[in-house]
Amino acid sequence: MSRSSLAEELALIETLARDDLSARWVKAFGTVAPAGVRLDLLIRGITWDVQTRRLGGLSTVARRLLKAAKVDTLRRRAQRSKTALGESQAQPLKESYEGPNGAADALHPGSRIVRDWCGQPHTVDVVENGYVYEGKVYRSLSSIARVITGTNWSGPRFFGLVNRRASS
CATH class of the missing domain: 1.10.720 (Transcription Termination Factor Rho, Rna-binding Domain; Chain A, Domain 1)
Incomplete structure (x- = not known):
């Protein structure tokens, strides 16, 4: 054609x-x-x-370059988060959240989660060291949900990552 x-x-x-x-x-x-x-x-x-x-799709070289750029961007973003907090506050955090029931659909560094709460959008970036919300690195999504709502929530449920029926 x-x-x-x-x-x-x-x-x-x-x-x-x-x-x-x-x-x-x-x-x-x-x-x-x-x-x-x-x-x-x-x-x-x-x-x-x-x-x-x-x-045809992307060439092998183009895919390799995009993958390298992604890794570099994630590394830089994680480094900026550590620098903003200072090394003394940096904690070893789990690498990613595994979806419901340990499903393989994990959130990967570079992902962004947006949740509207009380008319206010809240944005969370997934980094290698955990989750960044308002410039601070958190160990879990639940701790971020607690900061946003003032009450204990399941972070994955709060951010809509878990189907309500599957988790009940």
């Missing part, structure tokens, strides 16, 4: 109705589109899938 027909298909995708885009998403990714996803993100995801199928 020529590049001009690819360009035509990509242009066509931008004219599709939301229902048609959702159907294309299922075809492309094998799952329904995330609830509430914006129309422009549906379009971008589908066009990305079309392009990678036709032109």
Whole structure:
């Protein structure tokens, strides 16, 4: 298929109705589109899938460079957190939170969790040493939930990482 027909298909995708885009998403990714996803993100995801199928994905070199950049960014972010707190306050923290029932879907350093509480957004960054909230490194999500709410909460539940039915 020529590049001009690819360009035509990509242009066509931008004219599709939301229902048609959702159907294309299922075809492309094998799952329904995330609830509430914006129309422009549906379009971008589908066009990305079309392009990678036709032109190929990232090269091995590009993937290796992206992975190295990710590792370097995470290392720098963790170092900034330690420097901001001072080495005396740095504590050995667990590397990542494992999902419900020890599932393999762990949060990885570089992930960001956002929770709206009482009309105020609260952002937590996952780092190798734990979790950073308002410039301070915490050992657990539960301790951050306690700071935000003033009461004891299951951190994974508070941040929506655990399905209520699965954890009950």
